[in-house]
Amino acid sequence: MATIVRTQSTMKHKVIAGVAGGLAGGLVFGILMAMMGMLPMIAGLVGSSSAVVGFLVHIVISAVIGASFGVLFGTRSVDFGQGAIWGLVYGAIWWVLGPLVIMLLMMGMGHQFGMALSGPMLMSLMGHLIYGVITGLVFAWFVRR
Numbered sequence: 001m002a003t004i005v006r007t008q009s010t011m012k013h014k015v016i017a018g019v020a021g022g023l024a025g026g027l028v029f030g031i032l033m034a035m036m037g038m039l040p041m042i043a044g045l046v047g048s049s050s051a052v053v054g055f056l057v058h059i060v061i062s063a064v065i066g067a068s069f070g071v072l073f074g075t076r077s078v079d080f081g082q083g084a085i086w087g088l089v090y091g092a093i094w095w096v097l098g099p100l101v102i103m104l105l106m107m108g109m110g111h112q113f114g115m116a117l118s119g120p121m122l123m124s125l126m127g128h129l130i131y132g133v134i135t136g137l138v139f140a141w142f143v144r145r
Contacts, residue, residue, distance in 0.1 A: 013143065014074035015067045021087075021138035022066015023059065025131035030058050032127050036120075045106055065094055066135050074139070083140030084133050091132020095125045 033039050039054030046057055069077075069090050077083040099121065 011071070014070035016070070017139045017142035018066040018068065018070020018074065018135070019063045020066070020142050021069060021135035022062045022064070024138040025066065025087075025091075025134035026059050026062020028134055029062070029127045029131040030055050032130070033058065036123060038120075038124075045103065061098075062131070065090075066139075069135055070139060073136070074143070077136055077140050078143065080137055080140050083136035083138075085136070087132035087134070087136020087139070088129055089132070090135070091128040091130070092125070094132070095128035098128070099124050 030039070033042070034051065034055065039051040039058065040049045041054065042058050043050050043054035046053065048054070069087070073086040073090060077086045
C-alpha cells in the first residue's frame with residue numbers, strides 16, 4: 001500500500017512541477033508571440049481574434065503540455081542539464097505536433113510541412129525550443145527544492 005501511495009504522490013509532484021514549468025515557459029513564449037503579433041492566430045483556435053484570448057489559450061495549452069512533460073520526462077529531468085536537454089527535445093516535438101499538425105488541422109488547412117522552413121515557422125521553432133528549455137529547467141528546479 002505504501003508503494004502505491006508513494007508512486008501516486010511522486011506522479012502528482014511531477015505533474016505539478018510540469019505545470020509550473022509549462023506556465024513559466026508559456027509566459028516567456030507568450031511574450032515572444034505577442035511581440036510577433038501571433039496571439040490572434042492562437043485565439044482563432046477557439047473562434048476569437050483577441051490577443052488576450054490568444055494569450056489565455058496559449059497559457060492553458062502550455063500548462064497541459066508542461067504537465068505531460070512531467071509525466072513523460074520527469075524521471076529523466078532530475079537536474080538542470082537533463083531538464084534543459086529533455087525540455088529542448090520536448091519543445092521540438094511540440095513544434096512539429098502543434099503548429100505543423102494540430103493547428104493546421106484545426107484551422108482546416110491540412111498538412112503543409114513545406115511551410116516548416118518559412119521564416120514565421122522557424123521563429124515558432126525557436127519559441128518552442130525556448131519554451132521547452134524553460135519548462136525543463138523550472139521542472140528540475142521544482143523537483144529539487
